[in-house]
Amino acid sequence: MTIYQLFRNVHHQRQLALRRSLDFQRNRVASYVKQFFGVLFVFYLVFLSVLLALGVRDDVDSAIGMIIFPLPFVLLIDFVFRFALQETPAQIVKPYLLLPFPSKRIVDIFVAESFLSWGDLVWLALPLPYCIMALHPIANPLLSLQILLLWLMLIWMNSQWYLVCRTLIYKSWLWIILPVVVMGAPILPFFFLNGKSLDRVLDRVFQVASDASILPLFLILVLMALVVMTLINRKLQWATLSKETFSPIATNSDVATPSLSFLGRYGQTGMYIKLEVLSILRNPAIRKKYLNSVGVTIVFTLLCAFTDVYNGTSWGNFWCFYCFVLGGITLISIVMQPEGNYIDLLMTRQQSILNMLHAKYLLNTVLLVIPLVILLIPVFMGKWSLMMVLGFLLFTAGFQFCLLFQLAVYNNRTIPLTKSLTNRDGSNNSPWQIVVTMLALALPMGLVGLMSIFFSETVINSTLAVLGLAFIAAEPLWMKNIYGRMMARKYENLSGFHSTRTS
16 A cells, blocks of 8 residues: 555545544534634734835845744744644544554654644745735746745744654653743843844844845755654654553552542542542643643743843733633643543532532642742742732632633543543643633733723732632532533533543
């Protein structure tokens, strides 16, 4: 069987599997949401491209530099976007290993398929109109073709680089240092150079980017880097899949498990808190995601405390709120999905799920102490006020957690408890998760922005604290409401949990 026939067969089997899925309609709705925002993003890129083209007029050298110069920043944005939109081959290839094809060839197919993503072509909405307006492709078609090819190959290389980084980060969160150092290198001059030195460096880089004679050399270097990165990614994906899928399951856990015996005195609530803690410690996917959220909190807190990058009330409000809610989004947005592995046992005792939800709320509230301690650094540095930090803390524990826990009603896909790399995280997301997460991120900042027009900062922080305390006090009421709606949907949710279990 030829490579083309194998690719066609695997692609056909994948499309059939998607259409036969019990939640095909839900996945299609999520796809429509992504397509809508993708179209908006294309319009934005085209608009930006026209503005750049109008700014350079007929200066060909400046026109070349203007479209090459922003490439490092475009690659950085593209790299960040991929964490929300792109899965690694090791995450999606596992079900297809049952097909009568060589396993390594199937991995190769999924690596090759990463070059056929429409998302990579979206970025061409920036250089394509620009080349038409500023570089006159009819008079000099080779120049425009070289620029478009350079953009496309760099986006492809960024895709392979992302797959390598994400797979390594799943293995150990310490690997996040690698993409931070590499992708953050283009913005380092903005932190460490003063005005004149920065201007000289940028002018020099712009001169090099404007030299059309260097474009063929750039293309050759990028092509070589693309080939090397693809080979590295291919080998890493196969090694990762082999280790997690074909290796024997270890009997001893590499995670120290605390006894937590003191929680036994708190009855069912204490038992479920212990169960939740052990689930986080033993589930690689959940544990690493939460540690990553703590790492992000530390990074942006230090930036706010010791640099002037995010000075200003608006930036302070955003990062203070984001650091508090990030851990909650990580753990609460998947509420009931790990429990899908043993949901039948939870259904055997009356109101056991209500006690479990209450325990989850208490644990996530206690975990807010971690970002609180970290966010005290900007307070001690005089950048933020203590009242602002406490206001966002209480608002997150009250209103934000109430909003996120609504997902307990609609989440009905099971997350594996022992897999991380071959767990299809993206396929567990639903339109409800996307909508509720976006609301959880947007509503507070919209509320603060609206209140800042009429009230002082002290009044705003006090209002957030009062609202948060009100929702905290009303937790038994809204949690019972969530539980009642869950029971009204229990057969639909049970069907979803059963059909998405991996074993």
